[in-house]
Amino acid sequence: MIKKQLIMEKALELFAKQGFESTSVQQITEHCGISKGAFYLSFKSKDELILALVDHFMIQITSDIDYKVKNTNNDEELLYEFYYAIFHSFHKYSDFAKFFIKEQTQSFNKELILKIRYYNRLMEKIILSMVERLYGEEVKHTKYDLIYCIKGFTNIYSELLLYNNISLDLDLLSQSLVEKTNLLAKHTTIPFISQDLIHLFKQPINEEVTKEQLIEMMEQKIEEVEDSIEKESLILLKQQLLKPNLSLVIVRGLLENIRNHPHCKWISYLLRSYYEF
Structure with missing residues (x-):
């Protein structure tokens, strides 16, 4: 195994168990069976390691979800395929998902926070395109609320997958969330998150690449x-x-x-x- 990949995999195991701040470079090197010198040949710091981890896994997850949304031609299957792909990714990358969810609320690392926000914005962009495609004018005034409801569903229900040692039926879970999302889309009448509010509490990021x-x-x-x-x-x-x-x-x-x-x-x-x- 390539040393850099070994360090990332072993460090992630520790981060998922005890968090980023509580894990030292010494613990990582001991867990990998390598010297500190070997670690610093691959990464300049623990911060650089964590940013590399976030990029590595979020590139996999974001690109896979984006592809699934853009290449599911049947609108009746789209929302189900989205939810199933999300939870399948959480299951596949469970150590990373545990770490990622925890660090979103606990991290004081500015670069890491910005990195997490960047990928969150990309995921919101994917969800927005799906919501507009599925519901159109029906959710013109509530689409941003719906985005946050969908993100809330994925975050809350992912805890069932990540923190319980039981096998869950991803098919049934996805079907259940499709029903809930459709009910919200059809019956929500009081919007809270407007486009103006989005601009107030979110700094724009440059998503365009030349x-x-x-x-x-x-x-x-x-x-x-x-x-x-x-x-x-x-x-x-x-x-x-x-x-x-x-x-x-x-x-x-x-x-x-x-x-x-x-x-x-x-x-x-x-x-x-x-x-x-």
């Missing part, structure tokens, strides 16, 4: 990825940005080629947003 930034990121990924269909697809996608000559169907196919590669998930997400797929 074509030049995309090209620079793709050049780095092309260097990282070994010869494969993913590397060839990245090269073609970069050429498409520089000099468009491919149909959108081909571009979509190339994005599908790179979507599941661990080094390409984020660039795939950014390119889908760029092309509005």
Whole structure:
């Protein structure tokens, strides 16, 4: 196993059990069976390690949920697929989910708070697109309340998955939350969270990535990825940005080629947003 990956996995086990602030570099190195010097060759500090962890897992989760929402064509299945994907991710990355939920409310690390807010905003953007697609004008004045209700459902019910040693029926849970969400969407009449209020308690973040930034990121990924269909697809996608000559169907196919590669998930997400797929 690559040393950096080993450190991230072992540190996460400790963070999930005792929290970030209570875990020392000494404890991490002992848990990994490595020296402190080996740790600092991979990460400059514990703070850098935690930011790398958040990026690593949130890129996986955010890109997977975004793909599921954008590629579920049947509106009647969309909300169910969203909830099921969320809880499946919580189950798959349970140690990270425990840590992430805890640190959102307890952390005093400014960089970590900003990082968490960034990914929360991306998830809210995904949920907003789903809500507008499913309910349209019906929730024109209540859509922001609905976003927070959906986030509340996922956070509260995730505790059942993460903190109880029992097997839960994700299918039934997803169906139940679909019913609850539809009732809220159809019958909520008193909005609380308006767009003006959103602007008051949320500082805007820059979610747009320029074509030049995309090209620079793709050049780095092309260097990282070994010869494969993913590397060839990245090269073609970069050429498409520089000099468009491919149909959108081909571009979509190339994005599908790179979507599941661990080094390409984020660039795939950014390119889908760029092309509005």
